[in-house]
Amino acid sequence: MKDKVNADEINTSKKKKSKDNQDKNAIIKAKDAVIKSLDQNNDGEIDINDIIILAIKTPGIHVRRTNFLQKELHKNYSQEVIDKAIETTPAQAGISVDEVNKIAEEVIKFERNCVSGISAALGAPGGWAMAATIPADIIQYYGYTLRATQKLLYLYGFPEIDSDEEGLMPDSQTINQIILCLGVMNGVAGANNAIKGMAKALANGVEKKLLNTALTKGTFYPLVKAISKWFGIKMTKTVFAGFFKKAIPVVGGIIGGGITFFSFKPCCNRLKKVLQDTTLSDPNHISTAEEDKFVSSITEETIIDVDYDEIFPADEENDK
DSSP: OHHHHHHHHHHHHHHHHHHHHHHHHHHHHHHHHHHHHHOSSOSSSOOHHHHHHHHHHSTTOSOOHHHHHHHHHTTTSOHHHHHHHHHSOTTTTTOOHHHHHHHHHHHHHHHHHHHHHHHHHHTSOOGGGGGGGHHHHHHHHHHHHHHHHHHHHHHTTOOOOOOOTTSOOOOHHHHHHHHHHHHHHTTBTTHHHHHHHHHHHHHTTOOHHHHHHHHHTSTTHHHHHHHHHHHHHHHHHHHHTTTTOTTSOHHHHHHHTTOSHHHHHHHHHHHHHHHTTSTTTOTTOOOOHHHHHHHHHHHHTOOOOOOGGGOOBGGGGGGO
8 A cells, every 4th residue: 555655656746747847848948939039130139129129110119200299289389380399399499398298298198008908918817828929018018118218209309210211120329329218217327317418419419420429339338238238137037037937927927027007107207307307308408517428428429438237227226
């Protein structure tokens, strides 16, 4: 009798190990499938460049500045005012920061409601089978984030986000500008002053060539690299947090990583708060020494160095 009990226990243990191995193999395959789906430059990693490129390719994500401002301003302003806002900035057209803020709040509310459907889908059960839906969910989430980012930039005086004729392929300086905005949205140290410095440079008429150089290999580049590095770590944790935790579905890892309906508004509000206090958006804005440092660095074509190891979002400093 005792031998039979021991044999049963051994068989049960073997079955359990076999099941665990099958689960592990399924998880590895799911993980590889997600990497393959998201990795645009085939380097075996997921970084923010991959996400931006994929998101911009999503239909409806690229926002045309002229069309957007025309649509948002026609309810309350004459065509003469709208044309000047499009030609210059809403602030130069005489539209107050308070009025722009109201439109911005509506924009954030609208895009957040779009994200709510994604949040509901992510909350559904499904375990490892949900892995196949992760890329689409992430791209949609960041797609709506990028759409909100473009609209906020346009409202607060920034020029058109450059891309190809179809609006599907942003160039490197555009990607880096978006990365700085995402850094602001996620509380990354230094990104606020970088955006304000860029706004002052644009307001002062700094040449586009100098700005592009600053974004791709000059003034802003070390900060862009630092934010990208942080995002790479964050994306890996976000996507794969639940993969090797047997009791937690994949989607549970995503929600735990912060890609939820509830995180969208605070991120957008951070960007809005910075954009409403720049030389482009507020004629009465008084620039700081940090902003001036960025502007002088752009015109002098020097680099503001950044210690990559110290780039942490403000709300994650305690998790270092």
